[in-house]
Amino acid sequence: MTTERRDRVRRWRNRLLFSVRGRATVLTAAVSALILVLVFVLVMLLARDWATNRVARKSERTAERIAFDVSTGAQRQALTVKPDEAPLVQVVSPDGTVEAASKAAEGRPAFAQPRLKRNVLLIDERACPASLDGCVWVFGLRLRTSPWGEGVMVMAASPLPTPLDVWLLPVGTAFILAVLLALITWWTWYTLGRALVPVDRLRAELADVGARGLDRRVTVPRTEGEMQALTETVNATLARLEEASNRERRFVSDASHDLRNPIAGLYMRLEVALDEPDDYPWKPMVRAAMADVQRLSDIVMDLLELSRLDARTPATVEPVDLAELARRELALSGGQVPIETRLEPGVVVAANTVRLGRVLANLLNNAERHAESRIRVTVARDDGEAVVEVLDDGSGVPEKSRERVFERFARLPESRDRDPHGTGLGLPIAREIAEIYGGSLRVADSPRGARFVLRLPLA
Structure with a gap:
C-alpha cells in the first residue's frame, strides 16, 4: 500500500471514528442494522407461519372433501384429488392398515401411526415419516362408517416448504433490507454534513481571521437558532480580543517611540564624552555603557517592529x-x-x-x-x-x-x-x-x- 493510500485510509478512519459526523453515522448505521436484523427475523417467522398455515388449510380442505365423498359413497377404492388439493391422501383403519390411497401415496405406510393407535378423532400436526423425502402437514378425520368398515380415518398430507423452495424470499428480503440500511447510512452522513456546513464555514472564517487580523468578523446567519447565537458570541469575543490587542500594540508602539529619543540622546552624549582628547580612566565604562545603550536601542527597535507586524501595518511591496x-x-x-x-x-x-x-x-x-x-x-x-x-x-x-x-x-x-x-x-x-x-x-x-x-x- 502506497503512502498516499495509507494517508487516505487514515483520514477516512479518523473521520468515521473521531468526527461528530462519522460517529453519529456509525452509531445510526449500527442501530439501524440491529433493527433491520430483527425485522428480517420477524419477516422470516411470519413467512414461515403463513406458509405452514397455508399448507395446513390445504390439507384440512382436502381431508374434509374426501371424508364427505367417502361418507356419501362418491369415493371408493381409488381416491382422486384435485390439482389444487393435498396430493397425499390415505384411508387408514384403526389397526393402521392403509385401506385406500391417492396415486401419490400408494404403497406408503400410514403417515401418523402413533396417533392412530390412541384412537384419536382428529389429527392436525406436522409429521416427518420415513417413507417421505421431507416433512408434511397431516390433517385427519375419523369416520363412524365407511365402505372399509367403522372407525377408519381419512388423512390428507401436504409437503411443507423447505429453505430451498423459498430461497427467493429470504434473499430478496435481505437485499431490500441491505439497500435500506445503505440508504439510511448515506442519508445520515449527507444530512449531518449539510447540518455541519455552517460550522465548517465558521471554522474557515475564523482561520481567515487568524491569518489576516482580528479586525475581521464572521458572517452571522439569520436563522434565529444556535448557529446565530454562536457566531454572535464569536464576533463579540473577537471584538474584545481586538480591543485588547490594540491596547497592547499601542502601548508597545508608544513606549518604543518614547524610548527612542532619550536612548538616542544618551548615546550621543556618550559619544561626545568619548571624543574628549585625554585618556580618562572612566572611558572604558563609557564604552561599556554605549554597548548597553546600543543593545537597548536594538530591543526597542525589535519591539517596534513586532508591533508593526502584529498590526499588519502595510509596507511598500x-x-x-x-x-x-x-x-x-x-x-x-x-x-x-x-x-x-x-x-x-x-x-x-x-x-x-x-x-x-x-x-x-x-x-x-x-x-x-x-x-x-x-x-x-x-x-x-x-x-x-x-x-x-x-x-x-x-x-x-x-x-x-x-x-x-x-x-x-x-x-x-x-x-x-x-x-x-x-x-x-x-x-x-x-x-x-x-x-x-x-x-x-x-x-x-x-x-x-x-x-x-x-x-x-x-x-
Whole structure:
C-alpha cells in the first residue's frame, strides 16, 4: 500500500471514528442494522407461519372433501384429488392398515401411526415419516362408517416448504433490507454534513481571521437558532480580543517611540564624552555603557517592529532580487566568520526590501553567533518558489526545539551562553515577515550545524 493510500485510509478512519459526523453515522448505521436484523427475523417467522398455515388449510380442505365423498359413497377404492388439493391422501383403519390411497401415496405406510393407535378423532400436526423425502402437514378425520368398515380415518398430507423452495424470499428480503440500511447510512452522513456546513464555514472564517487580523468578523446567519447565537458570541469575543490587542500594540508602539529619543540622546552624549582628547580612566565604562545603550536601542527597535507586524501595518511591496539583497546584507555584516555563497541571479520576489533585509540580517547574525568556522548562504529557485538557505557549522538546533526557537523571547541554553544579552526576538520577527509575504521559515535537517530555509513565492 502506497503512502498516499495509507494517508487516505487514515483520514477516512479518523473521520468515521473521531468526527461528530462519522460517529453519529456509525452509531445510526449500527442501530439501524440491529433493527433491520430483527425485522428480517420477524419477516422470516411470519413467512414461515403463513406458509405452514397455508399448507395446513390445504390439507384440512382436502381431508374434509374426501371424508364427505367417502361418507356419501362418491369415493371408493381409488381416491382422486384435485390439482389444487393435498396430493397425499390415505384411508387408514384403526389397526393402521392403509385401506385406500391417492396415486401419490400408494404403497406408503400410514403417515401418523402413533396417533392412530390412541384412537384419536382428529389429527392436525406436522409429521416427518420415513417413507417421505421431507416433512408434511397431516390433517385427519375419523369416520363412524365407511365402505372399509367403522372407525377408519381419512388423512390428507401436504409437503411443507423447505429453505430451498423459498430461497427467493429470504434473499430478496435481505437485499431490500441491505439497500435500506445503505440508504439510511448515506442519508445520515449527507444530512449531518449539510447540518455541519455552517460550522465548517465558521471554522474557515475564523482561520481567515487568524491569518489576516482580528479586525475581521464572521458572517452571522439569520436563522434565529444556535448557529446565530454562536457566531454572535464569536464576533463579540473577537471584538474584545481586538480591543485588547490594540491596547497592547499601542502601548508597545508608544513606549518604543518614547524610548527612542532619550536612548538616542544618551548615546550621543556618550559619544561626545568619548571624543574628549585625554585618556580618562572612566572611558572604558563609557564604552561599556554605549554597548548597553546600543543593545537597548536594538530591543526597542525589535519591539517596534513586532508591533508593526502584529498590526499588519502595510509596507511598500516591490520586486526584490534576493541575490542582490543577500550581497548587500553580507557587505554590512561583521565578517568575523568566513561566508561561502551560491547566489543564483534573477530570483525575484514581491516584498518590502527593508523587511526582507531584516530577515537576512537576523539569519546571518544568528549564524555568526553559532558557527565554528564557516557560513554558507544559498539563493536558488525550487518548484516556483525562491529559496534562501543560511547554514552554519555549529552545534545545530535539536529537533524537538526547532519550533521553539521561533517563539518570542525563547532562547536555548547554548544561545544564552554565546550571547547572554540577546532578546530572542530575531527569529520570530524573521518568520513573521516571511509569513506576511506568503512564505515560510523553518529549520531543516543538515549533516552539521543549523540550516535555516526561507521560502517565498516567486514574483
